[in-house]
Amino acid sequence: MSTDALIFMIVSEVLIASITIYFFVKVLRSKRKFNNESFDSLENNAE
């Protein structure tokens, strides 16, 4: 395999795998947040 191809493949795949695992682990670990703020404070354009 050529060096260019190998570098592109490894950099892209390691980057994607790391980011995916990071976000997925964060989802698995986090607890649902609850706060009291609602969307009522938004400027609502609807009738």
Next chain:
Amino acid sequence: MAVKEQWATRVGLVLAMAGNAVGLGNFLRFPVQAVENGGGAFLIPYFVSFLLLGIPLLWVEWSIGKYGGQYGKHTTPFMFHQMSNRWLWKYVGVFGIFTNVAIASYYAYIESWTIAYVYHSVAGTFDSMSQHEVANFFNNYLDVTSATTGIPYESLVFFFICLALNVWILSKGLSGGIEKVSKIAIPLLIFFGIFLVIKALTLKAGEQGAINDGIVGLNFLWTPQFDSLANPKVWLAAAGQVFFTLSVGMGSIQCYASYLRKRDDVALNGMAAGWTNEFIEVIIGSAIIIPISIGYFGIDKVIELVQLGGLGLGFRSMPFLFEQWGPVLSALAGLAFFGLLFFAGITSSLAMGQPVMAFLQDEFKWSRNKSAITFGLVVLILAMPPIFFFQYGVFDEYDYWAGTVTLVVFAMLEVILFSWVFGINNGWKVLTEGAEINVPLIYKYILKFVTPVILIVVFLGALIRPEKDDWSKLFTSKYELHEESILGKIMNKGIKYNKNFFADVYYIEFDGIVKNVDNNTIEVLDKESNLHIFELDANDKPMVENGTEIKAGDVLYKGFVVNKIFWITASRLLLVAVFLLIAFLVWKSYKNQTRKV
């Protein structure tokens, strides 16, 4: 009675969203796009597009969904109306129901091919078939009227099975159906994918008929051609790939997100689902069909095959390649490959069903079962034209208008609604409220300026795409529209000679050589060695003989001809009628609501 739906678990929601995004395109479209657009260098515009187009659109759609859900709105017409009470927006939102119905009608058909191919792989149907026979098997499979694959009306039988399965899962509800299926399908899909990647990368030249190591294909796909980066076509292709792989512009993400609770996170969930799709597409999707097919066919043949697109490569060639591994491994590989495609397909088709279910449940107070069955029936009816008139281009028309153009138009308008009409400050608040990651502030500006501009450019690029993708001629007198451009399609530029709906003569549309003429068919080989079969009726009279060299515009046969342009126009009108019908239902439902208020 309508039932209040909700996701049972957060990971279930993320997997369902990832399943929505992961489709057949991850395995069949992405590698072909990479090969055709600069190899490894394609990943540069691909990542740029993901950062500037993909991530913002994911956040926009998750946020719109969560916002609409707080007001009990689960479909885009009513979500958009909640964001702006101008009458136009709820009709823009109609696209978010229309595309799902229209795409599901041909997507579920493709999905059903994967079930059929799993069956035939395990049953050993492909054993000892030549590559030509495997390719012909696919052609015969698609020819509903003369199915010669062993089961009468086989493609219809598998389509009914596939559709029934979708309806049954949808009828089980969000957490009891879609979420449960996603939790099983995505891990299994990854497992099947890893099995095939290992098999592909351990291919050795000289073993089991392989002419190249598996790594040769990987090298071919990843070798960067940096000069391709100067070509606007490559950037448009990358933006298109990112756009279509994430299943944005459809209304399904908004629908799934609308079942979130008021203070749930969307920023992290959106990232987790989006990056899971990228993981499956780039890491697994790039390492299956190209390395295996180059292992057996060589690079030149694969370059020729990718012109047919990923579907052609997947269904016409892969069973033959798996055969080389012996009966047991080929059955396992067929099960893994088409099983993987099936799981990718069903998690997407379920996501297309949910907005329609939600529309019927919310607006007409129908039960889950009634809504699911209605969705199934509508898809069944709409699927008949692409199934029965596949060879007349009806399938491609559905895919072009409902599965391509409307998605871009819808996404472009929804970003404008979110960032400019609803207001970026309001949108930002919805996005960041409850967010479990810090959303970089720069995205506020990307959402407001960059993403809408990219989408407008992508839309204009598709509208006036030049012939041979040669953008250098854009402002010159030599500029010609590509036949696949939106304007070229509307003007039927792909059809040069048979421009009447009905005629008594059929003209050939390309140069070629007549290979066979009998009372039922004329077979013509084109310059790219593709065989075209023209079926004749009893009263048709062939005007060519075996071995005749023919040029585009020559008469092929005489007799009563219903030209392709008739079927194409009819399918476009049908799609317009479906859109108008949904718009009418939205208007009626809105009237009922305002009357009650």
